[in-house]
Amino acid sequence: MTTLHHYNDQIVLTEVDFPDYLVRGAVLFGREAVVVWDTLTHPDDMQSLLPLLNDRRLIVVYSHADWDHVWGTAALQRPGLAVVGHRLCRRRFDADVPATLRQRRHDEPGRWDAVRLVPPDQVFDAPTTVLDLGGLTLELSPLPGHTPDSIVGLIPEHRLLLMGDTVETPLPCVPAECRLNRWQDELQRWLIDPRVATVIPAHGPWGGKEIIRRTLDYLEDLQAGRSGPDLNDLNPFYRRTHADNLNNCTPAQNPASTPHPSPAP
Numbered sequence: 153m154t155t156l157h158h159y160n161d162q163i164v165l166t167e168v169d170f171p172d173y174l175v176r177g178a179v180l181f182g183r184e185a186v187v188v189w190d191t192l193t194h195p196d197d198m199q200s201l202l203p204l205l206n207d208r209r210l211i212v213v214y215s216h217a218d219w220d221h222v223w224g225t226a227a228l229q230r231p232g233l234a235v236v237g238h239r240l241c242r243r244r245f246d247a248d249v250p251a252t253l254r255q256r257r258h259d260e261p262g263r264w265d266a267v268r269l270v271p272p273d274q275v276f277d278a279p280t281t282v283l284d285l286g287g288l289t290l291e292l293s294p295l296p297g298h299t300p301d302s303i304v305g306l307i308p309e310h311r312l313l314l315m316g317d318t319v320e321t322p323l324p325c326v327p328a329e330c331r332l333n334r335w336q337d338e339l340q341r342w343l344i345d346p347r348v349a350t351v352i353p354a355h356g357p358w359g360g361k362e363i364i365r366r367t368l369d370y371l372e373d374l375q376a377g378r379s380g381p382d383l384n385d386l387n388p389f390y391r392r393t394h395a396d397n398l399n400n401c402t403p404a405q406n407p408a409s410t411p412h413p414s415p416a417p
């Protein structure tokens with residue numbers, strides 16, 4: 153069951169709760185178009201949104217192609233629907249996205265039958281792409297790290313940054329062969345960007361820029377081989393994720409990683 157939080161008269165946050173973590177998306181209401189930022193885990197997750205959507209142009213934007221962000225799109229399919237994602241997000245729909253769905257259908261028969269994969273039909277690769285929704289703007293920028301196809305979305309009118317899985321409290325998921333330096337550089341850039349006041353991640357609490365700072369601190373500890381968070385403060389899910397991150401970031405498995413230079417004062 154999806155909970156809707158009315159952030160203001162143009163933005164609604166969508167949240168689905170699982171025992172170990174929650175998944176959050178957003179809906180942006182412009183005068184001419186409505187954006188659904190991530191369709192969450194299942195078409196059922198989008199049902200409570202349907203009464204809010206009118207005949208304005210509907211655009212789905214994927215923060216990245218992980219299953220918990222893209223499996224609900226079937227509920228929104230209608231003529232004229234545009235689906236926007238990074239070029240590498242589109243590519244994943246030919247690779248790991250269907251493979252994950254096959255695996256989950258095998259593991260949990262019946263539960264995922266309603267999921268239909270809807271790949272992006274409008275891809276971008278440029279440093280920034282801007283969607284004009286009418287009185288509301290969404291600026292999309294790549295922020296690879298958690299996955300190569302991860303993007304963030306800035307809404308300058310509300311000084312709000314949708315960050316998907318690029319930041320997460322208590323800690324993000326860091327894959328093997330991740331380009332930690334690029335991830336940290338982009339987070340540093342957003343940390344000092346005066347256009348941002350509110351940070352909305354897909355998992356963990358939302359808030360201010362301290363959320364970016366916390367993820368940066370975690371990534372720096374990881375890269376420097378420092379012990380990181382107190383395991384007693386983590387639930388079993390995040391304890392497992394932290395152990396995986398440590399494993400993924402050992403020098404032998406991440407030879408490209410070099411100590412990150414201190415940010416300019």
Ligand SMILES: [Zn+2]
Nearest residue numbers: 218220317354
């Ligand atoms: Zn996620």
